[in-house]
Amino acid sequence: MxxxxxxxxxxxxxxxxxxxxxxxxxxxxxxxxxxxxxxxxxxxxxxxxxxxxxxxxxxxxxxxxxxxxxxxxxxxxxxxxxxxxxxxxxxxxxxxxxxxxxxxxxxxxxxxxxxxxxxxxxxxxxxxxxxxxxxxxxxxxxxxxxxxxxxxxxxxxxxxxxxxxxxxxxxxxxxxxxxxxxxxxxxxxxxxxxxxxxxxFRLAVAVLIGAPIFLWPIATFARKLRHRSHQSQERLGEMNSVVDEVLKGYRVVQAFGMEAFEAARFRESTRRHFRANLKARKVLALNAPVIEVIGAAGIMGLLLYAHRLISSGTMSTGAFASFLLGLYSLYTPIKRLTxxxxxxxxxxxxxxxxxxxxxxxxxVKDRPGAHALAGVSQGITFEGVSFAYEPDKPVLRGLDLVVPAGRALALVGASGAGKSTVAQLLPRFWDVQDGRIAIDGTDIRDLTLVSLRGSIGLVTQETVLFNTTVAANIAYGQSTVDPERLRACARAAFAEEFILEFPEGFDTVIGEAGTRLSGGQRQRIAVARALYKDPPILVLDEATSALDAEAEGIVQRAIENLMKGRTALIIAHRLATVRNADSIAVMEEGRVVEQGTHAELLARGGGYARLANLQGITE
Ligand SMILES: Nc1ncnc2c1ncn2[C@@H]1O[C@H](COP(=O)(O)OP(=O)(O)OP(=O)(O)O)[C@@H](O)[C@H]1O
Ligand SMILES: [Mg+2]
The missing domain is CATH 1.20.1560.10 (ABC transporter type 1, transmembrane domain)
Known part of the structure; x- marks a missing residue:
């Protein structure tokens, strides 16, 4: 259609x-x-x-x-x-x-x-x-x-x-x-x-048939004018480029003694511009006079005919006047119609x-018969998950991962290993291409998107804040705003103090994309938002890596409050922030290569121990 x-x-x-x-x-x-x-x-x-x-x-x-x-x-x-x-x-x-x-x-x-x-x-x-x-x-x-x-x-x-x-x-x-x-x-x-x-009737037919003959020169002139002024513009462009070259390259021109050459080149371009410009002006200057003269010839002919009609009593002066006006009022609508x-x-x-x-x-949409996710009782599993953003460039290659319910699993690994990709796959921002991700044994593609995403709290490095009040940002997506709970969540996220310092407290408008807040403050608002949402599943992707040590310390404590009792996937570069996790999985090139507690992995002396060594962590 x-x-x-x-x-x-x-x-x-x-x-x-x-x-x-x-x-x-x-x-x-x-x-x-x-x-x-x-x-x-x-x-x-x-x-x-x-x-x-x-x-x-x-x-x-x-x-x-x-x-x-x-x-x-x-x-x-x-x-x-x-x-x-x-x-x-x-x-x-x-x-x-x-x-x-x-x-x-x-x-x-x-x-x-x-x-x-x-x-x-x-x-x-x-x-x-x-x-x-x-x-x-x-x-x-x-x-x-x-x-x-x-x-x-x-x-x-x-x-x-x-x-x-x-x-x-x-x-x-x-x-x-x-x-x-x-x-x-x-x-x-x-x-x-x-x-x-x-x-x-006769006069009208004659005029309606004859009019195009008079309008033809107008159309021709318009076409010519467009053509000529286009040419003149081109010549102007040529001239400008000569000026531009000379102004930018004057040292070279002078060093090579090319002044006379450039002057001649410029004269040639001004001459061409002059010619083209003059031609355009000529058409322009001819336009109105020619149209007027041709129009006058037409009108005089019309008047002559009208004179005969009126003097023979076939038409009244007034009828002729309204005839003329009628013709004239056809001009604009017809022009617009064309x-x-x-x-x-x-x-x-x-x-x-x-x-x-x-x-x-x-x-990415709900499958027919998808049902709602009610909570997490066993855990989240990644089973042989393969994924590529672009064909032939695999990012995850048969990744296996288990996050038991109520536990925190940390995901570490070199940059580009695919950690953030894992975080994006869980809320189905993308769908896996092979294998499956399951919650309590149910493929997440058999869950409704609303319930799946509603069960996940996502805190990433970039916090997206909306240009509205602090309260609305924290309670984003919730139908009711409970002031008590708002304060409790802000407090747990170590955000209450700075929010209350704002002139209007929780009702302060944050400004476009939260420009009025520091990075640490934005991050704590994001933590408060996740707390307010109170989801059973938590995904933290480098939530603290954009912060300095002091801010990181506070946000880290806020995050610990957030994690309590939830099934969490924590991604971090800095091992110091995840060493206390229940379990740590090390990713390399889209696969989990080792997993265990901090102590176990250090003792193993593998990739984790190498990463730890690089970051100066020895125990
Ligand atoms: N949207 C995307 N489109 C195409 N390729 C992507 C996209 N996002 C990530 N990649 C590629 O996928 C690979 C894994 O990226 P990912 O962001 O998952 O790594 P990461 O482990 O989170 O790295 P970092 O520690 O630097 O955050 C990289 O090679 C990256 O270039
Ligand atoms: Mg990442």
Missing amino acids: SALRRILKMLRPHSAWVVAAALAMAGVAIATVFMVFLIGPIFDTVLGAQLPIPGLVAPAGAAAGAHSRVAVEQLGFAKDLKAWFEGAKDSLRRFLPSDAIAILLLGFLSVLAKNVFTYFGHYAIYHAGLATIKDLRDRLMDRLLAQSAVYYQKQPSAVLMSRITNDVERITEVISDRLSDLVQDSFTVVGMVALVLSLN KVNMALQGAVAAGERVFAVIDEPVE
Whole structure:
């Protein structure tokens, strides 16, 4: 389905507004046509261009009849309008002293009606268009929130940002502005063409066929002008690059005595720019005069014909005036209509990009029949887990790991061994490619994502804080905020003290991405957040490695509070921070190569002992 069709389909829930807009726009077109038609009576009756012949028509005060001398060559539509106009005028005439005033009042009323309709038409189409755009943005965001790391890995966030802002904006422009132009202009064109045709069929046909001949030079000029100014821009670019080279390389120019050469080169480029520029200006200078002269020839021809019509009594001056105005008011709508297609193409391209995001399948999702995780009673197991971010570049190769319930397992190893990858796989930011991860014997892919992720507290090196209050950041994702619990968690995370020093305490807004906090403070807020969430499973990935020794000491104590009674996976570079863990697993190239307590591993004299040695830990 084409993007345009889908965009239009999204308008459906707001179709009442679309219909209202179309009706209002039809009203605008009718009022506009009527206004143009009224120019006739205004000329003839109000301004007295069509002087009544004495004796034939009663003086001011009598009803219609001023035009009766004119054997009007008018067709149905104009006749209908005229009948309607006469009726309306006569009704008004009963309360008003003269025809002239009745006509002017009608004129004013039709302008008023046109503008009231214009307002409602615009309001309605904007309502429909903007509501559709809101729906589109919401759907985009829903899809983005459903996507996993697999997707974000492929899509730079700047691109996604641009989809949700720029691309959607371009669609907005088209569906609220261009589409309303399209509808409005089509109505106006139809009404206006009907009017001019019915005012004087032959003349209208002649003009409508002849107009392109007059418009052709305009189009030609525009094309030439674009071409010429493009060339002139290019020459300007060439000239600038010479200037740039000389300014940057003046030492070299002078050292080699090339001044004369560069001067000549520059003169050549200014000469070419002068030529190109002059040509562009020539077209520009010719444009208006030529159009005016050609236009004048057309108008004079038209006036000559009109003169014959009017003097032979076939048409009134006023009818001719409204004929001319009708033709003139066709110009803008037709010009806009010819451009609608271009704008639509832009929106279609933007729409295709937006829908590509919406249509992107979600890779990590609930399996049918997935059930909720209630807690951890036995433990977490990684069974022969293999994983690669990119094909042929394995990161985990048959990793086996057991974290018994309520215990802490530390994961250590050289940089790039795959520790963080293990941490990312547990909440299913990615799915394993081979083997499985199980909680109490159930594959995590058979658990609902909500319950799985809801059971895991993740504290990493980069703490993501939102631009809201401290309280909202700590209770992030929780439906209720209990002030008592908030304080208790902050206290356990050693964060209460500094939070209370803020001017508004827990209600202090942290600032964009928590800029008002130090690294250690941010980390402690993150620990407090995990405490507040109170998950049975805890994953700490280098939670303290960005901190200095003093801050690390405090955060470490906060983390110890956090770990109590939970099943924890702790990743750390610095062995000092994990030596007290129940068990330590050493990773190398995506596998666990040894496991045991600190003392056991040291005694073993393997990879762990080597790492410990490097970090100056000997016991
Ligand atoms: N998003 C990713 N896309 C592609 N490759 C990745 C991605 N994340 C990590 N890798 C690669 O996977 C391997 C393991 O990375 P991982 O982050 O798991 O290592 P680590 O053990 O946590 O290292 P460190 O101690 O430096 O944090 C590395 O070779 C890394 O380059
Ligand atoms: Mg890491």
